[in-house]
Amino acid sequence: TVIVLDFGGQYNQLIARRVRECSVYCEVLPYKTPLDEILAKNPIGIIFTGGPNSVYLENSPKVEKKIFQQGIPVLGICYGTQLMAHILGGHVTSPEKREYGKTHTYYHTDCALFQGLPEEGISWMSHTDYIDRLPEGFKVSAHTADCPTAAMENPKEKLYGMQFHPEVLHTQNGISMLRNFLFNVCGAKGDWTMGDYAKNTIHTLREKIGDGKVLLALSGGVDSSVAAALLSKAVGNQLTCIFVDHGFMRKNEGDEVQAAFKDRNINFVRVNAKERFLCKLAGISDPETKRKMIGEEFIRVFEDEAKKIGKVDYLVQGTIYPDVIESGAGDAAVIKSHHNVGGLPDYVDFKEIIEPLRLLFKDEVRALGKELGLPDYLVYRQPFPGPGLAIRIIGEITENKLLTLQEADWIFREEIAKAGLDRSINQYFAVLTNMRSVGVMGDGRTYDYTIALRAVTTTDFMTADWAHIPYDVLEAASNRIVNEVRGINRVCYDITSKPPATIEWE
Numbered sequence: 001t002v003i004v005l006d007f008g009g010q011y012n013q014l015i016a017r018r019v020r021e022c023s024v025y026c027e028v029l030p031y032k033t034p035l036d037e038i039l040a041k042n043p044i045g046i047i048f049t050g051g052p053n054s055v056y057l058e059n060s061p062k063v064e065k066k067i068f069q070q071g072i073p074v075l076g077i078c079y080g081t082q083l084m085a086h087i088l089g090g091h092v093t094s095p096e097k098r099e100y101g102k103t104h105t106y107y108h109t110d111c112a113l114f115q116g117l118p119e120e121g122i123s124w125m126s127h128t129d130y131i132d133r134l135p136e137g138f139k140v141s142a143h144t145a146d147c148p149t150a151a152m153e154n155p156k157e158k159l160y161g162m163q164f165h166p167e168v169l170h171t172q173n174g175i176s177m178l179r180n181f182l183f184n185v186c187g188a189k190g191d192w193t194m195g196d197y198a199k200n201t202i203h204t205l206r207e208k209i210g211d212g213k214v215l216l217a218l219s220g221g222v223d224s225s226v227a228a229a230l231l232s233k234a235v236g237n238q239l240t241c242i243f244v245d246h247g248f249m250r251k252n253e254g255d256e257v258q259a260a261f262k263d264r265n266i267n268f269v270r271v272n273a274k275e276r277f278l279c280k281l282a283g284i285s286d287p288e289t290k291r292k293m294i295g296e297e298f299i300r301v302f303e304d305e306a307k308k309i310g311k312v313d314y315l316v317q318g319t320i321y322p323d324v325i326e327s328g329a330g331d332a333a334v335i336k337s338h339h340n341v342g343g344l345p346d347y348v349d350f351k352e353i354i355e356p357l358r359l360l361f362k363d364e365v366r367a368l369g370k371e372l373g374l375p376d377y378l379v380y381r382q383p384f385p386g387p388g389l390a391i392r393i394i395g396e397i398t399e400n401k402l403l404t405l406q407e408a409d410w411i412f413r414e415e416i417a418k419a420g421l422d423r424s425i426n427q428y429f430a431v432l433t434n435m436r437s438v439g440v441m442g443d444g445r446t447y448d449y450t451i452a453l454r455a456v457t458t459t460d461f462m463t464a465d466w467a468h469i470p471y472d473v474l475e476a477a478s479n480r481i482v483n484e485v486r487g488i489n490r491v492c493y494d495i496t497s498k499p500p501a502t503i504e505w506e
């Protein structure tokens with residue numbers, strides 16, 4: 001185990017993730033964790049994260065000096081390295097000029113951290129303070145124009161520090177530096193796998209839950225599906241999954257979700273609520289009203305089902321790490337009300353919430369899903385908005401429009417998959433516009449709806465580019481949609497990026 005000791009920096013989980021990427025198991029613990037508890041985990045190394053404070057302030061986070069005297073390698077990053085210097089008798093100061101962003105850095109490649117790497121390169125700096133006097137036994141192992149101690153080392157005591165952030169991709173070779181620490185200094189084996197993670201998590205969940213009852217709202221998305229698979233392995237039929245099928249899923253999707261869980265020993269409840277939702281939404285065309293009504297109705301349907309089960313002990317949520325960061329992001333303007341982000345159902349009687357994926361990034365969640373035996377069509381599912389196709393039908397929703405859109409969307413997805421683009425385009429779908437235009441088919445006039453195709457590439461879904469799909473793929477999709485889907489006589493491709501557009505149309 002490697003312990004990542006958290007001092008409140010913004011990249012803490014990213015450090016943990018980098019360690020896991022090196023196939024080394026790691027746990028993030030708060031800096032206040034008593035030393036005994038840390039030692040009880042038999043760590044092969046400890047990494048101190050960055051943090052927003054200055055070490056010389058009275059209330060800034062500290063650790064006991066003894067942590068450096070255990071013979072366990074310690075790597076300090078940013079605040080972590082300053083803290084190490086401060087506690088061990090060095091000096092930290094606040095210079096006139098702060099360093100922020102990409103910074104040219106010179107490395108001493110005889111330091112274990114930089115062994116085998118170039119002698120200079122770009123590192124990512126984000127600090128005000130720096131170390132101006134090293135503790136005894138330390139020497140400088142990297143510097144920049146403005147920072148004399150960009151890295152320091154005391155190889156005898158296995159203590160290392162970096163002022164910059166090796167965990168972010170802006171630092172060239174940063175990951176190799178972490179790798180050097182883990183393998184050269186800590187002697188990590190690098191044999192940890194997602195399978196181990198699954199096994200440990202299942203074990204921990206089992207111990208925690210005992211014979212308690214667990215409830216999970218399954219949306220069919222990657223996160224809730226992986227959470228369900230994890231819980232099913234941990235507690236079997238103590239778990240009830242309620243899958244509210246609002247009818248706005250893509251073609252066949254409701255059945256696919258059900259099929260994926262059919263052989264698991266859990267209580268799987270699928271509520272077919274399409275009629276109920278269609279009734280509720282009849283005549284509604286304002287996007288925000290649609291979203292709000294769907295969100296509310298969703299809760300009501302879920303509540304009705306949950307009532308039948310009665311009191312449960314635990315409610316499971318498929319929150320993943322990026323959700324945790326985003327929900328802490330403050331008072332950003334509401335562009336769209338996302339109905340399944342962080343919404344806490346206080347209408348269900350439960351003791352405690354369990355979020356088993358809270359520390360994982362999306363690709364790790366997918367890897368875990370594979371490990372737990374979920375089918376690819378669930379694990380690699382593209383993001384799908386909670387309100388589903390309802391917000392891809394512009395204007396009033398009818399059952400007819402819903403079926404039309406499902407068909408068109410299905411064809412587009414088939415063509416994208418056929419062209420081998422389904423993993424490289426991050427999200428792609430069809431939108432049923434509320435616009436009709438004149439066409440000619442056979443010898444007759446048509447007056448039908450227009451389908452818009454949307455496909456984007458993005459890493460974080462906060463900004464996105466429209467995907468440069470080859471014309472022949474667009475052509476094939478367009479031909480098939482107009483020929484095979486009744487009520488459609490025109491297809492457009494959306495070539496707007498986000499911003500200024502959003503990914504979804506509503």
Ligand code: XMP
Pocket residue numbers: 335336337338339340341383384385386387427461498501502503504505506
């Ligand atoms: P926008 O349209 O805001 O979408 O650019 C960004 C990403 O979020 C998805 N999205 C949602 N996801 N609940 C969700 O879980 C929602 O209500 C919702 N609305 C949009 C959208 O599909 C895209 O991936």
